[in-house]
Amino acid sequence: MAAHKPYVAAVLLQLTSTGYFVISKAAFDKGLSTFVFIFYRHAAASLLLAPLAVIFERRRSPPLTVMTALKLFMHAMLGITFSLNLYNVGVKYTSASVASATTNSVPVFTFFFAVLFRMESIKMKSFSGVGKALGVALCLAGVVMTALYRGPRIHPLNLHFPSGHHRMSHLDEEPAVSKTTWIKGTLFVITATMTWSLWLVLQGILMREYTSKLLFTTLECLFATLQSIFVAMAFERDTSKWKLQLDVGLLAILYCGFVVTGVAFYIQTWCIEKKGPVFLAVFTPLSLVFTIICSSIFLGEMISLGSILGGLLMVGGLYCVLWGKNKESVTCEASVEDGNSQSQKEAT
Secondary structure (H helix, E strand, C coil): CHHHHHHHHHHHHHHHHHHHHHHHHHHHHCCCCHHHHHHHHHHHHHHHHHHHHHHHHCCCCCCCCHHHHHHHHHHHHHHHHHHHHHHHHHHHHCCHHHHHHHHCCHHHHHHHHHHHCCCCCCCCCCHHHHHHHHHHHHHHHHHHHHHHCCCCEECCCCCCCCCCCCECCHHHCCCCCCHHHHHHHHHHHHHHHHHHHHHHHHHHHHHHHCCCHHHHHHHHHHHHHHHHHHHHHHHCCCHHHHCCCCCHHHHHHHHHHHHHHHHHHHHHHHHHHHHCHHHHHCCHHHHHHHHHHHHHHHHCECEEHHHHHHHHHHHHHHHHHHHHHHHHHHHHHHHHHHHHHHHHHHHC
16 A cells, blocks of 8 residues: 555645646636735745644754755745746746646656756666656647647536636637747746756755755745745735735635645655656646646636647656556566575575
């Protein structure tokens, strides 16, 4: 059962991401500022995690040196503050379809950075290497399919809405922007996705230096909160945008702060420690599949054939990469056992 825990944790992370996409989209449609949202989200997560870190980790946590704290500060700035804010600006300049499709290229970028940092290897002469390469290719094909092909649209599963009409799918939005702005926004979203992927890989490296997962997550949230408030103050001068009300905006902040940023970040750190960043990243396509279903049910969005085919390609890529990694692990274990047996024979 213990061997299946990382798989269960990875799927649960994608389910929490689905809730984030659906709830935050509804909040942004109501006028919630994305910059203010990021600040409040991490402030809520810090309020949840800080007391827990003090209670459970104050006696057994490793010493926090100035250099380690600086690394965590820069890590939070790279993968949280910079990545999330740049991502939201890119969405404004383009459309949600580009952002959604690009986000699902996280496995491709993460695998590239992991190979670059020698955390992963790919041997094209072995079946495991071919499986991993094929999985990455299928994920990339799914991203392109989702972004460029729409096809026939399927009516939402929920046919009753308060507004009395169907909402258009995020894949059907047409950006009323110039070609230059569109290209700039696309580059922003791709850069944000690459930055997030690099953040995942660097997190695996930093976890070896600072092993307390709870304190690691808490410090990153605290640093992100400090950084985000300065970004929000610089870009959101309208004081009315900072006021919270009992609406879907507050629900989005609490859910993303407590569940997504707080609980999910901790589970993510645990999963990366157990299986590595690429293992976690290849589960990302599941979030698109879950989001398509939930947005159809709860938001009344129409589903395009392209999004369904793209989701199937990415899930196929997911299983190819998992098969390759599993076969690689079995081969390594068999090699170790053969080595131990040979050593015992030589000893006798």
